[in-house]
Amino acid sequence: MSQARGGNGGRPKRPTMVDVAREAGVALRTVSRVVNNDPTVGPEYLAKVEAAIAALNYHPDERARQLRTGVAGTIGAAVRRIAEVNPELAAIERTARASGLTLLAASTDFDEAREREILISMCRQRLDGIIVEPFGENHGYLQPELEAGMPLVAMDRPMSGISVDCVMSDNAAGIGMAFHHLHQHGHRRIAYIGDSERVYSGRDRAAAFRAALGAHGEPVEGLVHPGDISAERVAAALDTALHGPDPATALVTGNMDSTLAVLRCLGPEAASRLAIVGFDEVPLADLLQPALTVVAQETSKIGQTAVELLRARMADPARPVQTVIVPVTLKVRGSGEVKA
Incomplete structure (x- = not known):
């Protein structure tokens, strides 16, 4: 088995698709097709590439995939507290995971300035969407992000100053x-x-x-x-x-x-x-x-519905804004x- 080395002969560098192609004896394009789950790859080539991936312990570069596809596979949740039991957040994480999404969560801790800081940071990370348990009195600063295509869903209460999908109790x-x-x-x-x-x-x-x-x-x-x-x-x-x-x-x-x-x-x-x-x-x-x-x-229904609304907004940015009222x-x- 070959092994990629660092330029100074020290710690092995992380293997690349080039290394996998060399190990498998196939073209780089073939490795790319296997990594991206192209169903047209023949079984012989698929077996060679998968064996090389296992031998080198190769993992695709997630950042490169995001740049290529424009999809992060990650959503954000800004909630008031995560230091205690939060059943809505648990439902968001569970529903997101079932949908193949990774959750990045942060606590605003009932602080309007912190909420703004977290939301702006999440937007700049180009997540696929953000669920917000809003606290601030005006979220108009997020209007440019909405216009740029960032899906946002409010949970537990509407966001003020902007029009976004919302799920809350009756x-x-x-x-x-x-x-x-x-x-x-x-x-x-x-x-x-x-x-x-x-x-x-x-x-x-x-x-x-x-x-x-x-x-x-x-x-x-x-x-x-x-x-x-x-x-x-x-x-x-x-x-x-x-x-x-x-x-x-x-x-x-x-x-x-x-x-x-x-x-x-x-x-x-x-x-x-x-x-x-x-x-x-x-x-x-x-x-x-x-x-x-x-x-x-x-609370579980609220968290689940928040993810469902976010996925619907991600799939169809032009759909009418929707508010879902969950019975108590x-x-x-x-x-x-x-x-x-």
């Missing part, structure tokens, strides 16, 4: 389910504590809760508390909602972080006496006393059934 229906469930159990003073309205989902869910109050003839004042998720802010909201002259007897929390902050602030004993329905599944929710009733998102489910476990 926020309004989920809040309506939570409110109606508590109302059915006799609660008339129901409060809401959720995420900041700077965030699309926080704004959407708070608006849906205000609409539910209005539809039942209930006042909004003192019952709707969106804002940044901090222990101090959540404690103040709970004090207003639960200790005023006409205290709430039930609570809807707007996302997982809100739910966890509320439970920590209340403590086990107070939480067990208050009817609570959380938006988003919460780890170990079934181990609480009572177990936590939640509006569960189909009320999981009744006990905390939302505490009577008024």
